[in-house]
Amino acid sequence: MFKLLKTSGNARRGVLKTAHGEVQTPFFMTIGTVGAIKGLLPEEIRELGGEVILANTYHLHLRPGEDVVAKAGGLHRFMHWDGAILTDSGGYQVFSLSKIRKLKADGVEFQSHLDGKKIFLTPEKAIEIQTKLGSDIMMCLDECAPYPAERKYVEKSIELTTEWAKRCKKFHDSLVGNRKSEIVNRKSLLFGIAQGGIYPDLREKSAKDLVKIGFDGYAVGGLAVGEPKKLMFETLDLTVPLLPKGKPRYLMGVGTPEDILDAVERGIDMFDCVLPTRNARHGYLFTSKGVVRIKNEQYKEDFSPLDPNCHCYVCRHSTKAYLRHLYVANEVLALRLNTLHNVAFYQDLMKRIRESIDGGQFDEFKKDFLTKYGE
Amino acid sequence: MFKLLKTSGNARRGVLKTAHGEVQTPFFMTIGTVGAIKGLLPEEIRELGGEVILANTYHLHLRPGEDVVAKAGGLHRFMHWDGAILTDSGGYQVFSLSKIRKLKADGVEFQSHLDGKKIFLTPEKAIEIQTKLGSDIMMCLDECAPYPAERKYVEKSIELTTEWAKRCKKFHDSLVGNRKSEIVNRKSLLFGIAQGGIYPDLREKSAKDLVKIGFDGYAVGGLAVGEPKKLMFETLDLTVPLLPKGKPRYLMGVGTPEDILDAVERGIDMFDCVLPTRNARHGYLFTSKGVVRIKNEQYKEDFSPLDPNCHCYVCRHSTKAYLRHLYVANEVLALRLNTLHNVAFYQDLMKRIRESIDGGQFDEFKKDFLTKYGE
Numbered sequence A, B: 001m002f003k004l005l006k007t008s009g010n011a012r013r014g015v016l017k018t019a020h021g022e023v024q025t026p027f028f029m030t031i032g033t034v035g036a037i038k039g040l041l042p043e044e045i046r047e048l049g050g051e052v053i054l055a056n057t058y059h060l061h062l063r064p065g066e067d068v069v070a071k072a073g074g075l076h077r078f079m080h081w082d083g084a085i086l087t088d089s090g091g092y093q094v095f096s097l098s099k100i101r102k103l104k105a106d107g108v109e110f111q112s113h114l115d116g117k118k119i120f121l122t123p124e125k126a127i128e129i130q131t132k133l134g135s136d137i138m139m140c141l142d143e144c145a146p147y148p149a150e151r152k153y154v155e156k157s158i159e160l161t162t163e164w165a166k167r168c169k170k171f172h173d174s175l176v177g178n179r180k181s182e183i184v185n186r187k188s189l190l191f192g193i194a195q196g197g198i199y200p201d202l203r204e205k206s207a208k209d210l211v212k213i214g215f216d217g218y219a220v221g222g223l224a225v226g227e228p229k230k231l232m233f234e235t236l237d238l239t240v241p242l243l244p245k246g247k248p249r250y251l252m253g254v255g256t257p258e259d260i261l262d263a264v265e266r267g268i269d270m271f272d273c274v275l276p277t278r279n280a281r282h283g284y285l286f287t288s289k290g291v292v293r294i295k296n297e298q299y300k301e302d303f304s305p306l307d308p309n310c311h312c313y314v315c316r317h318s319t320k321a322y323l324r325h326l327y328v329a330n331e332v333l334a335l336r337l338n339t340l341h342n343v344a345f346y347q348d349l350m351k352r353i354r355e356s357i358d359g360g361q362f363d364e365f366k367k368d369f370l371t372k373y374g375e
Helices: A042-047 A057-062 A066-071 A075-079 A091-097 A123-133 A151-175 A200-213 A229-242 A257-265 A275-281 A313-317 A320-328 A332-358 A362-373 B042-047 B057-062 B066-071 B075-079 B091-097 B123-133 B151-175 B200-213 B229-242 B257-265 B275-281 B313-317 B320-328 B332-358 B362-373
Strands: A002-008 A011-018 A021-025 A027-031 A052-055 A084-087 A101-103 A108-111 A118-121 A137-139 A189-194 A217-220 A249-251 A270-272 A284-287 A290-293 B002-008 B011-018 B021-025 B027-031 B052-055 B084-087 B101-103 B108-111 B118-121 B137-139 B189-194 B217-220 B249-251 B270-272 B284-287 B290-293
Touching: A002 A332, A011 A257, A011 A332, A021 A027, A027 A275, A027 A332, A042 A332, A052 A057, A057 A066, A057 A091, A057 A123, A066 A123, A075 A084, A075 B320, A084 A123, A091 A108, A118 A123, A123 A137, A123 A151, A151 A189, A151 A200, A189 A200, A200 A217, A200 A229, A217 A229, A229 A257, A257 A332, A257 A362, A275 A284, A275 A332, A284 A332, A313 A332, A320 A332, A320 B075, A332 A362, A332 B332, B002 B332, B011 B257, B011 B332, B021 B027, B027 B275, B027 B332, B042 B332, B052 B057, B057 B066, B057 B091, B057 B123, B066 B123, B075 B084, B084 B123, B091 B108, B118 B123, B123 B137, B123 B151, B151 B189, B151 B200, B189 B200, B200 B217, B200 B229, B217 B229, B229 B257, B257 B332, B257 B362, B275 B284, B275 B332, B284 B332, B313 B332, B320 B332, B332 B362
Parallel strands: A027 A052, A027 A270, A052 A084, A084 A137, A137 A189, A189 A217, A217 A249, A249 A270, B027 B052, B027 B270, B052 B084, B084 B137, B137 B189, B189 B217, B217 B249, B249 B270
Antiparallel strands: A002 A011, A011 A021, A101 A108, A108 A118, A284 A290, B002 B011, B011 B021, B101 B108, B108 B118, B284 B290
């Protein structure tokens, strides 16, 4: 499923085979929470170089419901995206969005943040929902411990995560060969998620436990949840070597361009983050010379492109003055153009990262990028 | 500037020559209030068949200001639209958006609805702003009497409108040959606006006064402001014959597909209205079988296209269930897709109207369209 093509230091170039095509690693997944990228068409993601998007199981379960999506022929058809889709397990949103939740050995009970309806999510249910959505890359249900968390809490948490991972694997295996529905029948990949907070020995234990179960790929979870950057990278330094070389490694919810470079350097292959899309909505635009806050007065009569080094539609056809005008006037086109640019920036970064590893020059690329980015 | 090509009954096919190309009449202008169509790119308007868009002088004067737009090289360059732009005079918004206004012989004083700043708009100023914006079709400053309005009020109002129209014409003439700036130098068209409320003799007087001054085209103003439809069309029946056959006729702010057909039938050549874009935002989608309210529960599992007779992106690639899901989830992509479809519907209607006049079969087309639309 995963083929490692080349390394440059610890940075890796590979290809991951999914039911919706081969995708080049390292890659960044744009977030399409409810089955839609904020303001963009799937075709635009593709054109910008995106091969995988991420959709949220929690949101799609609540609305429109996985059964509606399944009746539509799966999420790919529903949203008209022919690339690969990774779905999370829903677990993270249960912890971050639902006010009331009860953690049980069997699963987690929570209230919908939309209508307060009680829902019980088990490892099997998480896989079932993802299956009905037609996911190409599924994630095991896990518990993401908050930061900071007591050692005792994290100890129990990784036990639960391992237990749930086993059940997810078992249930996922049972679907293979189940030919009841076209969607269920697809060859989806299943990823385990290593947790452990910031406790090195618990991180080690969780990673080893997961690897023992055996997954198509491994995620490092529970990072970028408020801990200092230093701790995040120390945890990565510790965890990555414990993961099998022949499987893809996914750092969940990360991050800034700098974070991505630092993580690729450590051997991470997959990323997702709300930053490019969310920041676009707040007028924070990524450029090769750092972040531009487009609402600033200084851009009122700045008729230069946002980023002369970017080849996206926005940078070819709009000026900073126009983007500022749209943002200040609260025009919906501002969301679209800002998002388009930020997604383009991230996809271009990943493309250049891949090219630099291909050329065995990742370190040079990273240094060069960060020098300009910090100007 | 205007060439009448063919008639079918009173319905007219023509070509209007502007500084940004020849445009086919009858046409419908999508609204781009602040220099942006709600959520759409100019290229998309063009692709859907739009040749002229409307931008609002009042809004652009307040934000970002005509001087910024002029420095950007005019509105066409600012927003990256190479088709024609019609700008209104700002007068209508002064009356509809500004709470405090003082009507004087010389112009109208009003407060910005954004920051309360006092602004004095004169006929000359209205033309100056439109000139700086780089408008292809400018409108004279007029007073749009409300409905209902006392006869005495309307009597005075049309006098003022005529007086202002003369001053607009004089000032616009003075700009011809003024080679100070590239923008000022463009060959813009100037339209007069006939008013008169619902008083037939005042309508007649206003139209005749305007025609006497001599404009590149004539708008029928002050309709679709709350009066019964019957009165609107009676007023059109009375006014249109008073306008010169060799000039384009513009019914401002109208309207529904039915209204447009009824007005084309009476010899109107130009339309603008917020309906397709505003209704899109509220989930009212135009189809060949009437309006679909996409949020309705009945579409939850309706996997058929919104309008099988429509060839737009949305109808080719999305289902009603997906559109409903996006709308209910308050996704920004809903605005984009809904707007794209509604604009496509309106532009397609205009194209079919033009074709039917070309073929001398406007009446048949109208009847056929309305039969299906009312199903």
